[in-house]
Amino acid sequence: MTGNAVMDVLQVTVLVLVAAGATVVVRTRERVRLVLVLSAYGLLLAILFFTFQAPDVALSELTVGAVALPLILLLAIAKVRKRPE
């Protein structure tokens, strides 16, 4: 029974962190900082999926949400940046 209790505590902790992370992401306004916070949020989600016994989805979220998506976002931000003319 202790195994289940440990798993419960772990899941609740990471769920609270994910909820806090989502709040931080939507409250960040600057673009580059937003991308970095999104990458950290992707990492938190991957940890959450590990605690939900889903390593497949965790690996997918890690590669897509913490690496590929911030890359794409940074390139788009570089494109629309206001340049000193």
Place this chain on the structure above:
Amino acid sequence: MTPRQRRWLFAIAAAGLVACYLWAFAGLPGFGHYPGPYGPEILKHAIAQTNATGVVSAINFDYRGFDTVGEEFILFTAAAGMSVVLRKLRGEREGRGEREGRAKSPYDRARNRDLPPTSDAVRMPTLALVGPVVLIGWWLAAHAQANPSGGFQGGVILATAFMLVYLSGEFLAFRRLSPVALLDCAEALGAGAFVAVGLAAVAQGLPYLDNFLPLGQVPGAVSSSGTIALISFFVGIEVAAAFTLIIGELLEQTLLVRAGGR
């Protein structure tokens, strides 16, 4: 409507929405008490029927392979759509470049970039990591039947390997390693081969995407599980090509910005 009024309207509507959600969640059987018959049924028969010990990959590429074909084409369409949306404006950009007297290709512009050269501390690790990352991505894409991996994850990691080449400052090497024509062919090959595997089953009188290749002796070995490993390999190629195309399109856009004007 002022922003304050907008926020109050949203708060009221969101409260209603969240109330509906919570009412719906109250009807769920509680966290950890999954009742449904679908999951346990598949778990009982998956290894015997497909010889794949990674049940999630077996579901993705065999039991629900048709959904995966559809999702492949979502990625395919997104990459193609990006090329269409961004290419139309590229024509305008080239015109303005001529007016400035410099009608050059992005590659010429890349050579004239006045950026500081990448420091050695960045170049060495990124270039040293390209080989291992390609190996890891390939390994993940090819071992879907036993590992918690598969075509999607392996493909994205392969695309990151191309990005490492760009990050080390070698944009021209990146473009030469991954010309758009080759990436288009690779993406089409991946998507088309997936569909072709399904059609090969139809040609033998079986249902579409049926697992018709020999299933192998040992569950979870590399040579086992029939079409699952094959499809995962092709999906890896397609996803890697699609992501590299997407990133390449955006990179070309940033180069056009740096050449001159917006």
Place this chain on the structure above:
Amino acid sequence: MAVFPFLVVAWIIAAGLWGLVTSRDLIHQIVCLIVVQSSTYVLLLGVGYVTGGVAPYFYDISPHAKAVDPVVQALALTDVVVEAAVTALLLSFAIQAHKRFGTLDPHDLAEFKG
């Protein structure tokens, strides 16, 4: 514990929607869409979890071990890749809007007609 993950899902949806409504930047709106979509992953995996279950990979454990539901994991996997594709396409639209109108503020973009 029986309902806590679903409460977190509702919170993430609400937070993402709030950010979407009060945003002054198209890029920030796209990121809020990503957050709203991430709530669906948590919901899917939360529905399929079995207390005391292990991951459904039986390479080195007995095939009769109690495992969590693999079907929702396959669905969530597809979901993650679709999110990346949709975000890339939305970003290309945002870039085009910036080129045409010079601004990424949704309040200003709404003014343009035709």
